[in-house]
Amino acid sequence: MLFKIRRNIFRADARKILNARYSRCAKDGESPLRRLLQDATSFGEAGHAAAGEGELRWATQPYAARPPEPTPPAVSPKDATVLLFPGQGSQFVGMGRRLMDVPTARDLYKLASEIVGWDVARLCLEGPESELAARCQTAVLVTSLAALEAARDARPAAVERAVAAAGFSLGEFAALVFAGALPLEGALRLVELRAAAMSAAAAARAGGMLTVWLGADARLPQLLHAAREHARATTADPVCEVANYLFPGCKVLAGDEEALLFVEREGRKFGVRRSARVRVSGAFHTALMARASDAVREGAALVEVRAPRVRVVSCVDARAHGDAADVRRRLVRLTTAPVRWEQTLHALYARPRPADLPLTLALGPGAALRSTLKMVNARAWDASVQIEA
Numbered sequence: 001m002l003f004k005i006r007r008n009i010f011r012a013d014a015r016k017i018l019n020a021r022y023s024r025c026a027k028d029g030e031s032p033l034r035r036l037l038q039d040a041t042s043f044g045e046a047g048h049a050a051a052g053e054g055e056l057r058w059a060t061q062p063y064a065a066r067p068p069e070p071t072p073p074a075v076s077p078k079d080a081t082v083l084l085f086p087g088q089g090s091q092f093v094g095m096g097r098r099l100m101d102v103p104t105a106r107d108l109y110k111l112a113s114e115i116v117g118w119d120v121a122r123l124c125l126e127g128p129e130s131e132l133a134a135r136c137q138t139a140v141l142v143t144s145l146a147a148l149e150a151a152r153d154a155r156p157a158a159v160e161r162a163v164a165a166a167g168f169s170l171g172e173f174a175a176l177v178f179a180g181a182l183p184l185e186g187a188l189r190l191v192e193l194r195a196a197a198m199s200a201a202a203a204a205r206a207g208g209m210l211t212v213w214l215g216a217d218a219r220l221p222q223l224l225h226a227a228r229e230h231a232r233a234t235t236a237d238p239v240c241e242v243a244n245y246l247f248p249g250c251k252v253l254a255g256d257e258e259a260l261l262f263v264e265r266e267g268r269k270f271g272v273r274r275s276a277r278v279r280v281s282g283a284f285h286t287a288l289m290a291r292a293s294d295a296v297r298e299g300a301a302l303v304e305v306r307a308p309r310v311r312v313v314s315c316v317d318a319r320a321h322g323d324a325a326d327v328r329r330r331l332v333r334l335t336t337a338p339v340r341w342e343q344t345l346h347a348l349y350a351r352p353r354p355a356d357l358p359l360t361l362a363l364g365p366g367a368a369l370r371s372t373l374k375m376v377n378a379r380a381w382d383a384s385v386q387i388e389a
Helices: 002-021 032-037 103-116 120-126 129-134 136-154 156-160 171-178 184-204 220-231 257-270 287-300 324-333 341-349 368-376 378-382
Strands: 081-085 162-167 207-214 240-247 250-256 272-278 359-363 384-387
Touching: 081 156, 081 171, 081 368, 103 120, 103 136, 103 184, 120 129, 120 136, 129 136, 136 156, 136 171, 136 184, 136 359, 136 384, 156 162, 156 359, 162 171, 162 341, 171 184, 171 324, 184 287, 207 240, 207 257, 220 240, 220 250, 220 257, 240 257, 240 341, 240 368, 250 257, 250 287, 257 272, 287 324, 341 368, 341 378, 359 368, 368 378, 368 384, 378 384
Parallel strands: 081 162, 081 359, 359 384
Antiparallel strands: 207 250, 207 272, 240 250
């Protein structure tokens, strides 16, 4: 009974308390996340390529040859910060433990738990691993934003100087929350919907993901075609696509199980040096997630969306988000489109030598973001810091 009374009091007063605590505007030096906590709300896409199309659109071209979008010249790179947020798969039992000493991070976990209806902090800290894997999208989103609050405590000036942000797949939701494009509650509800829809799509058709490391002479187009043709004997309209562009010579493929088995067996003939399975339940970021994409489209139409107040480079196409309609379109595409992370990093950091590079804060669980950054742009990695979760 005492627990119920306390919970009801929290439900009645939490937003009022947080609103008072985070009432100052971000432009006056307050955390963007704190300002966004007071904006909690409940909650088409066009031109998406058909299955298999565009999977190699940037695979054989020098990525930096595509000129990056100009950064507003008002801030010198030496005085600027870029924020990077991780995606699904970065979770681990115990994440968030380092954040529990930060009051605003604890408040964030509590508010998120009230919104989604389950104890986010408990799951992050204690597991079990199977449940954390099933609910990892929400857990990673909240932990990444909590790490942002820890960064604000430890390096307030760096966060205030943030001029750009990006996120790996799910991490793009966190980047958009930071940038004021998505309200916190809307982002959480949409991510919960996205996770359930992706799980349902994966259950409807078995698939998986496979990381491949390619030699300089690799014939990736031919390999993907051969894998699909092999799978055609047992699967109608088989799928085998590039799902993630990580760094030069490293991609993640996704698709039907038979196609991936072919890549594992025959990949060396096409220049694959080695491969490793990704521990996921489906072929994410492929046409097999089309049903989930439809669900996200409906949910995104009900979320309050604004144009980002700082530049957010989308991993869908390595271009900055524009107006609210543009944000919605990319949120939908995040489910089926490949993650063009290598290209996104080029858009953020490509500049002639010896130009200065901004400080980068890698936020949230795992160290994959900095590891990938080192493979794409070692100079940017030199100026990066991991905010541990």
